[in-house]
Amino acid sequence: MSAGADGSGGGGGAGTEARVGGGSPGADGFVPSALGTREHWDAVYERELKTFQEYGDTGEIWFGEESMNRLIRWMQKHKIPLDASVLDIGTGNGVFLVELAKFGFSNVTGIDYSPSAIQLSGSIIEKEGLSNIKLKVEDFLNLSTKLSGFHICIDKGTFDAISLNPDNAIEKRKQYVKSLSRVLKVKGFFLITSCNWTKEELLNEFSEGFELFEELPTPKFSFGGRSGNSVAALVFQKT
Numbered sequence: 001m002s003a004g005a006d007g008s009g010g011g012g013g014a015g016t017e018a019r020v021g022g023g024s025p026g027a028d029g030f031v032p033s034a035l036g037t038r039e040h041w042d043a044v045y046e047r048e049l050k051t052f053q054e055y056g057d058t059g060e061i062w063f064g065e066e067s068m069n070r071l072i073r074w075m076q077k078h079k080i081p082l083d084a085s086v087l088d089i090g091t092g093n094g095v096f097l098v099e100l101a102k103f104g105f106s107n108v109t110g111i112d113y114s115p116s117a118i119q120l121s122g123s124i125i126e127k128e129g130l131s132n133i134k135l136k137v138e139d140f141l142n143l144s145t146k147l148s149g150f151h152i153c154i155d156k157g158t159f160d161a162i163s164l165n166p167d168n169a170i171e172k173r174k175q176y177v178k179s180l181s182r183v184l185k186v187k188g189f190f191l192i193t194s195c196n197w198t199k200e201e202l203l204n205e206f207s208e209g210f211e212l213f214e215e216l217p218t219p220k221f222s223f224g225g226r227s228g229n230s231v232a233a234l235v236f237q238k239t
């Protein structure tokens, strides 16, 4: 699996593989996959942690550097205050948290259900000499603490991964929307980047309690006379 669905790296990311790959699609058209399981991500980040410790390589950036710049540009354009509380849902190696902190955001939190992802994020953040980033091992579908009141929630590839869970992904997507409603302030923004879902599908998934605020431009592809976007990047506002 690769992080380059945004044209800045390898292959098509979790969703592309799952939609076009073999196996039997579920009711929503997705082929359940190991990519939707915690075991998979634990193994990925254990490996990436070792690589970081040995070679200092931070590992995959999902959807490439541009996907981070696009989000930060949007926050800049909309004059999101630097002390706004930002939650990165399924932060992985935490590289986006580092970018936010370097840009000047001072109230940044990353959660991931994989302890090795959080360990890797912590190591990268420490190496960068950044001290004001909060990290927590949390399953977004089963939040154990009182995480709430965020101005901004970011999702880069996590909803995609959850959608591939072999065990009742439809219910898990519904739970995701509930958890999002719980952690985000009213009028807060949710910025999602996905290679599994089209704009229209995302509008449908987040139709209850959220409205589309803006669609962010992403690279277009054309093939066989048809054209489209390989990645959707949308900003929703909680109503």
Ligand SMILES: C[S@@+](CC[C@H](N)C(=O)[O-])C[C@H]1O[C@@H](n2cnc3c(N)ncnc32)[C@H](O)[C@@H]1O
Residues within 6 Å of the ligand: 014, 041, 042, 060, 061, 062, 063, 089, 090, 091, 092, 093, 096, 111, 112, 113, 114, 117, 138, 139, 140, 141, 155, 156, 157, 158, 161, 162
């Ligand atoms: C495709 S990776 C994206 C990582 C990161 N957002 C990035 O852009 O590089 C998906 C991430 O979501 C995390 N994840 C999946 N399901 C989760 C859940 N229920 N709660 C918290 N994290 C989850 C995985 O551990 C993994 O780090």
